Amino acid sequence: MSTDDIIYDVIVVGAGIEGSSTAYQLAKRGQSTLLLEQFPLPHSRGSSHGQSRITRRAYPQAIYSAMMKDSFEGWKILQEESGEKIYNYCGTLYISPPSFLAPIETGLKVNKAPYRSLTLSELKSEFPAFTLPDDYAGIYDYQGGILYADKSLKAYQDQFKKYGGTLRDGERVDDVIPGDIVTLTTTTGNKYRGRNVVLALGPFTNNLLAKTGLQLPLKVQRVMVLYWREKVSGMHSSDKFPCFLDPAGSQGIRVYSTPSDEYQGLVKVCLSLGPVVDPYIREGVDISWVRERMMKYVTNRLPWLHPVPAIEEACIRTNSPDGHLFLDRHPKYENIVIAAGFSGHGFKLAPVVGKILSDLVQGKTPSFDMNYFKISRFDNGVVTNKSKL
Ligand SMILES: Cc1cc2nc3c(=O)[nH]c(=O)nc-3n(C[C@H](O)[C@H](O)[C@H](O)COP(=O)(O)OP(=O)(O)OC[C@H]3O[C@@H](n4cnc5c(N)ncnc54)[C@H](O)[C@@H]3O)c2cc1C
Known part of the structure; x- marks a missing residue:
């Protein structure tokens, strides 16, 4: 046949x-x-591919927060059907100046999703692993966390x-x-x-x-997945440190992170940006500026991590305008x-x-x-x- x-x-x-x-x-x-x-x-x-992705209800657009309600249900069904551990809902924290946080809070409110707003002093006392600028505040999304990709x-x-x-x-x-x-x-x-x-x-x-x-x-970008080693063992583990997103992170480009989970003592902190490539020929492009920018970010914002990446992996993303x-x-x-x-x-x-x-x-x-x-x-x-x- x-x-x-x-x-x-x-x-x-x-x-x-x-x-x-x-x-x-x-x-x-x-x-x-x-x-x-x-x-x-x-x-x-x-x-x-890869070990982990961030999940969250928090989105600047309410439609995605609404869609995520269905998605959470879908991940639960997949975990039950497959018998595999698919997620670790350790929370997802947005940190930023309040202007970035306002639409995210609206999306959570409209969809009646559980969250908490944090002032700078609350952020500092509850998450001492960060050093944050004076104009920062936070939103903690209780449903967020890690998906095992x-x-x-x-x-x-x-x-x-x-x-x-x-x-x-x-x-x-x-x-x-x-x-x-x-x-x-x-x-x-x-x-x-x-x-x-x-x-x-x-x-x-x-x-x-x-x-x-x-x-x-569509624009195809090669991006770097960077893991950074903790200076104090366990300080960023998923039972005490959440996933986080910093939309204003590095010169206005979003930084995202998952806590130490898949690789013990290593925290994933990455930039949502990279050089445009042909997806079939993506090696050979200069990506050193991403590493350098992230080394500065880690030095300034996450002083309890060694500021040189311990692991570098490659991935590729496809952006619409x-x-x-x-x-x-x-x-x-x-x-x-x-x-x-x-x-x-x-x-x-x-x-x-x-x-x-x-x-x-x-x-x-x-x-x-x-x-x-x-x-x-x-x-x-x-x-x-x-x-x-
Ligand atoms: C570094 C990184 C971090 C990310 N972090 C997050 C995150 O924290 N949270 C989140 O929600 N999302 C995140 N994303 C985005 C998310 O991973 C992607 O949106 C998602 O994986 C896209 O899946 P896809 O199926 O569209 O594409 P792909 O996974 O690329 O799948 C497309 C498939 O089609 C196959 N294919 C293409 N052409 C053909 C053909 N002609 N014939 C046969 N097969 C073909 C390809 O080989 C490929 O396997 C991240 C992405 C990257 C790169």
């Missing part, structure tokens, strides 16, 4: 966290689903297979032939056919979308759904993204305002007139 003898209800391309959670959701809903991944799994060439990804893929889904890795989709039945061809010479296709391609989105005459305004996601149908082909532009905050949202994309595939109306995530919000030159490349 050849691979194109089967017509799947849905083919999901991309087994990162968004594609894997979507494939899981579809299989659970009884859809015959194929999940295709270009690299042999597990791999570290996309955006979903590699474990979550594998749990979604394993559960997907348990629900009857088919996962094929090491095959890159290199063409998309639209139609009532969409045909995908891969670099191994196989053809796959599906009534619906979900493209969740992370940093590689525009590479494949070009085949459908569409380009999204407004930092919001694209969750939408292809403008020309109704049965091709696109998930892209997660802009460095998509991991925690994966369960709710999986439900939204599954709703779109099944012709159901998602419970959130989809205008927020429409491709047409950037209609200026987004859809190219190029024929297939």
